[in-house]
Amino acid sequence: MSDAVAEVIQSSTTLFVCQCYELDCAPPLGSLVRASSGPIEVIAAVSMAETSSIDSGRRPVAIGDGKQTFEDIKQSNPHLAQLFTTSFQAIVVGYRAGDDYFRYLPPMPVPIHTPVYLCNNQEIAEFTSSLTFLDLIYSASTSPLREELLAAFIRTAGRARGEDGEFLAQAGRQAVVLMRKEPAQLWRLLEMLKS
Numbered sequence: 001m002s003d004a005v006a007e008v009i010q011s012s013t014t015l016f017v018c019q020c021y022e023l024d025c026a027p028p029l030g031s032l033v034r035a036s037s038g039p040i041e042v043i044a045a046v047s048m049a050e051t052s053s054i055d056s057g058r059r060p061v062a063i064g065d066g067k068q069t070f071e072d073i074k075q076s077n078p079h080l081a082q083l084f085t086t087s088f089q090a091i092v093v094g095y096r097a098g099d100d101y102f103r104y105l106p107p108m109p110v111p112i113h114t115p116v117y118l119c120n121n122q123e124i125a126e127f128t129s130s131l132t133f134l135d136l137i138y139s140a141s142t143s144p145l146r147e148e149l150l151a152a153f154i155r156t157a158g159r160a161r162g163e164d165g166e167f168l169a170q171a172g173r174q175a176v177v178l179m180r181k182e183p184a185q186l187w188r189l190l191e192m193l194k195s
Contacts, residue, residue: 004115006088008035011109013092014140016044018116020086024051030152032119032127033090035110040097042110043119043127044090045137045153051086060084090116091140093133101126103133124160128167131174138178147185150175151192168193 005027006018016035020026026049027033034041053060060083064073074080095106119127138150154171161167172193179186 006116026088030156049088121160147189
């Protein structure tokens with residue numbers, strides 16, 4: 001088993017918020033993550049990430065001189081990791097109980113302080129063998145550009161499945177049904193899937 005990347009700090013049956021163990025090391029947008037909730041393992045899609053001050057009343061200020069790289073600034077200011085935190089939000093898309101995957105909301109939220117792991121390619125391929133959960137990703141996102149999240153998820157899952165052309169076609173068909181009343185957003189999503 002790989003190392004956990006984060007810990008749950010806020011949780012509901014529809015989403016959870018995680019604090020990363022390392023600064024600036026959030027999973028990519030659209031990645032699948034997993035966290036245990038009693039006898040089940042909840043599966044969620046990363047929908048947003050941010051790095052912010054641990055003190056919400058203090059806004060960061062520029063400390064570079066324009067000639068340093070980000071790595072130079074981090075090396076000369078090792079205390080930054082104590083002043084900032086990286087977190088991400090993940091939309092729950094299903095769960096696994098034993099060897100079976102369920103592509104709907106779990107019966108209970110993930111407990112606070114539960115470690116969160118990135119799903120590996122095999123887990124992604126198994127979970128995405130059916131795409132009945134895509135509406136959970138699309139409808140749960142509060143972003144005005146939620147088609148970006150859906151496209152990021154489909155591209156990430158496609159790569160994990162070895163650039164499976166049939167998977168991408170199936171996901172595109174599912175998106176057409178899901179977004180039929182939003183032609184501009186559907187067009188944008190399909191364009192993003194081409195690249």
